[in-house]
Amino acid sequence: MGEGNRSEEEAQISNKHGGWITFPFVIGTFACMTLATGGWLSNLIVYLIKEYNINSIDATLISNIVSGCLCVFPVVGAVLADSFFGSFFVILISTSISLLAMVSLTLTATIHSLRPQPCDHNNTSITCSSSPSKLQYTILYSTIILACLGSGGSRFTTATFGANQYDTTKDQNIFFNWFFVTLYAGFVASSTAIVYIQDNVSWGWGFGISLAANVISLAIFLLGNRFYRLDKPEGSPFTSLARVLVATARKRLAQMQVGSDEGCYYYSDQDHRVGMPIVDGVTLTKSFRCLNRAALITRGDIHLDGTIAKPWRLCKVQEVEDFKTLLKIFPLWSTSIFLSVPIAIQGSLTVLQALTMDRHLGPNFKIPAGSFAVIIFISTTISLTLVDRFLYPIWKKLIGRMPRPLERIGLGHVFNFLSMVVSALGESKRLKIAHVHHLQDQAEAIVPISALWLFPQLVLVGMGEAFHFPGQVGLYYQEFPTSLRSTATAMISLVIAVAYYLSTGLIDLLHKVTKWLPDDINQGRVDNVYWMIFVIGVINFGYYLVCARCYKYQNVEDGGKNINDSITEH
Incomplete structure (x- = not known):
């Protein structure tokens, strides 16, 4: 009798909690956290170079490691939420850790003793030798680690927590649409507005805005506590x-x-x-x-x-068959790693290129170097719309079905190594102008070439992501067993993490073994780096074609309808 009463009470509580009343709290929490994360991540390379006197290549390596951690920690957060604590407490703890990191980061930007003595960047004949002390390094790296834990631990756990508030697949799909719109909008806003404030007003104000966004995120999340439907840990x-x-x-x-x-x-x-x-x-x-x-x-x-x-x-x-599914799909998963490595390398080197180019738009406005990633977001968004509304319907009329995930990923591979070709040609032009003006002998000299030349390569990266990223999501969602759908998301996150770590190792190796990546890229050959990763991309594409040819779809159709069709419709 007691058990029956308890189950009825649980059912009533479940009916009272969750639903669309939780939407503004969950999305508001995620929007502010995305703004806070983008506010420090987008301009991290520039902050390390300008304020901590870290050379450009080392700053690039640190940024790539941080980006890799931001992709690993969501997996850790998901495992902790599923196995031990539930999504609510993981989000609460992660957001609080992020808040602590934002406080520390803001202090590093406002308290002079927490940073090394500034270098005179206007005097190009003087080499800066003021390095951070051990204490300053300890505070900086501890802050970055806390920021990664806080942001990574809450990012995709928030997606799971939000979806669990709804009972129907339709409502969950609507929530996921808003989730990704918020993700892109948050990063665009932080990569433009906050980065501009950091470059033109002060780092303290820029990080202070991220801190305020983090405080608001935590407050919004706690305000919605009485409306949430809490999930119980069910095991990873x-x-x-x-x-x-x-x-x-x-x-x-x-x-x-x-x-x-x-x-x-x-x-x-x-x-x-x-x-x-x-x-x-x-x-x-x-x-x-x-x-x-x-x-x-x-x-x-x-x-x-x-x-x-x-x-x-x-x-x-x-469980045995689920494990076999992972083994069968692993070769395709491995090709995605070397699909993401060039993107990770290009993202870091683009910031270094932008710092040496003319970034003015008109006489009074200067594009922050950390804001160029916005072009990828915009290109991906526009490409997704055009592909979904025009290309795929034409494909369906000609072939009789929507393109399958492996075909989408293959197109992404092509756009990816084409962007490397454009990157190499653009860098060759920049270096040629630098040599004509003998700027390779001047430290941190600005080459008289517009940074708008970087736009074509970034547009191609965005177009490629519009194909291969949804293709990977569709492949893993379609082929993974139902019990491993959360693992499918983790696979994508792990791909990106491994790619960032590999790109870090590759950049470090080239820095030590070759003369292509010196501290001043005007003296190097970044174009050779792009040509090298273009060759790697072509070889990887060949490997991908072999894997795709050998792979047999396990769930091509669902009730006579292609699963890709239903995913696209949602």
């Missing part, structure tokens, strides 16, 4: 994946004792059968056959009622 899908590996290793001799095709495999608590039948649509396949041992029942693995007695020794067939 990564745990079941680890269990498959452990169970396979512990039963490495089991197949030899029983026989590879005649063992008794565990399907569910109510139904485990001999052989390899189809139970509830699940088939124990012969691919990656050694993993089947994880579902092989041996003495003491199950209780009399059919439940698993030793979770780290026996797995369900569904």
Whole structure:
């Protein structure tokens, strides 16, 4: 009787909480956090160079590592939310950590003793030798780590938390649309307005605005507390994946004792059968056959009622097949890493190029170097609209179906290495002008060429993202089992993180081994870097074509309709 009353009370609480009344609180929280994050991330390279006297290449390496952390920590946040604390507390803790970081970052910009002595950037004949002290480095890096933890831990957890407030798929899709619109709008606003204030007013005011946005974010989130529907931790899908590996290793001799095709495999608590039948649509396949041992029942693995007695020794067939799905898609996932590496390198080097170019628009306005990434956001947004409304409908009329995820990703590859070609040609032109004016002998000299020459390469990057990013989302969403949909999002985040780390290593290697990336890029050959990553991109595209050719879709159609169609419609 007591249990029945409790379930009725829980149902009533669930009905009272959640829904569209939570929308302004969740979106408001996310919008302010995005503004706060973009406010310090977009101009980090310039801040390190101008205020901490860190040389340009080292500043680039730090920025790439930070960007990688911002892609890893969302995965950590999602695991903690699913497994232990729930989304609400992860968002609350992460936002509070971010607030602490914003306070510290604002202090570094306003208290002179927390920074090294400034260099005279107007005197090009003097080399700056004032480096940060150990204490200043410690405070700076601790602040950046806290900022990464706070921003990364809350970013995609907020998306999950917001979607959980709605009962229908339609409402959840509407929320996700607004979520991504807010993400882009927040970064555009922070990369323009806040960066402009940092460059033209003061760093203290710029970081102060980010701090204020973080305070408002935390306040909005807490104000909506009485309306939220709180999710309970249900365990991370990564745990079941680890269990498959452990169970396979512990039963490495089991197949030899029983026989590879005649063992008794565990399907569910109510139904485990001999052989390899189809139970509830699940088939124990012969691919990656050694993993089947994880579902092989041996003495003491199950209780009399059919439940698993030793979770780290026996797995369900569904869990084994889910793990196989990851292995099958891993080659395609790996191609996405070298698709993102050139974008990460180009994003960092573009800031360094912009710092050495004429960034004036008219006599009174100067484009901040950290704002050039906005061109990618704008290009992606416009391209997404044109592709969705014009290109894909034409494709469907000509071929009879919407383009599949692998075809979209392939087009993204092409635009990606084309942007590297344009980047190399543009940098060659910049260096030629620098040499004509003998500026390679002057430290931090401004080359008399408009920074608008950087726009074409950034536009092509945005066009490529309009193809390959939705293509990756569609591929993982379509091919991953339902139980691993959250893992699909994590896969995309991990791709970007690994790409940033690899780009950091590649830039550091080129800086040490070649003369292409000196501290003053006017003395280097950044164009050779672009040509090199163009070659890498072409080779990776060939590897991608082989992987795509060998891959077989597992869920091409859904009720006679292409899943890509339904994703596009939403």
